[in-house]
Amino acid sequence: MRLLLLNGNTDPAMTERLRHHAEAWLARQGCGDVELIPCTARFGARYIATRAAVAVAGHAVLEAIAERDPAVDRIAIACFGEPGFLAAREISRVPVRGMAEASIAAALALAPGARIALLTGGEAWVPMLREHAFALGHGPDRILVRAVPPAGDVLARDPDGAARLLAKAAEAVIAEGAAAVVLGGAGLAGLAPAVAAHLPVPVLDSLDCLMEASLGEPLPFLPPPSSAPSLDLSLALARRLGG
Numbered sequence: 001m002r003l004l005l006l007n008g009n010t011d012p013a014m015t016e017r018l019r020h021h022a023e024a025w026l027a028r029q030g031c032g033d034v035e036l037i038p039c040t041a042r043f044g045a046r047y048i049a050t051r052a053a054v055a056v057a058g059h060a061v062l063e064a065i066a067e068r069d070p071a072v073d074r075i076a077i078a079c080f081g082e083p084g085f086l087a088a089r090e091i092s093r094v095p096v097r098g099m100a101e102a103s104i105a106a107a108l109a110l111a112p113g114a115r116i117a118l119l120t121g122g123e124a125w126v127p128m129l130r131e132h133a134f135a136l137g138h139g140p141d142r143i144l145v146r147a148v149p150p151a152g153d154v155l156a157r158d159p160d161g162a163a164r165l166l167a168k169a170a171e172a173v174i175a176e177g178a179a180a181v182v183l184g185g186a187g188l189a190g191l192a193p194a195v196a197a198h199l200p201v202p203v204l205d206s207l208d209c210l211m212e213a214s215l216g217e218p219l220p221f222l223p224p225p226s227s228a229p230s231l232d233l234s235l236a237l238a239r240r241l242g243g
Contacts, residue, residue: 003214004037004072006064007186008057008079009047009153014186015040017156018078018207021189025211034215037072039064047153047187048081049122058084062091066236069094076214080120080152080184080206081128086135090225091240095218100129101136102213103182103206104143110202111179117144119169120184121152121162129184146173152187163194174201182206 196203227242
């Protein structure tokens, strides 16, 4: 199986970090038959942290999928804001999974009937992730969304300090009733074991959840878009849209 690991951010160092953690996960699972194909968005924000950056990254994600999905078997959008996720499932010819939807599904399965928490870096993500969770069918009665102030790329530069900060924030959401905690975001990959060490509930790594979902049962395909003319898109994306 060839798995496209698609980073919606434009930071190649972040893509390399994701590749490292994803390959470690594959090794732990004994998935030697999976070939990981890392990919960095061609344009957009170095690290997505605003609504505008999410919108731009959605275009970049669709372009990357249109250019690469003929050569892969599965696609994993390795960005917790999941830019272009539903549109990607609409245009892709292979199964697509997203970091947030996969993590939410895994956490809810661990805590049936209880609330879970999405914990990320950057306060601006809180309303955006609440809206995204709602779009996926989950309201605040099931999902708490909280953030620590530093953005994910900042947290990634100091793993030990990030783990302490996230553990403290996790204690607070557990006190609010969360029965499982998801560490959401490319910059938080690999931090879950250190955060979970002294907590009484499961702590999930969103990249691990994405990898497991990407190799598992695919989501149903969405109907492809109707053909429509377009202007100034990449040739691959214009063709995929029928223009």
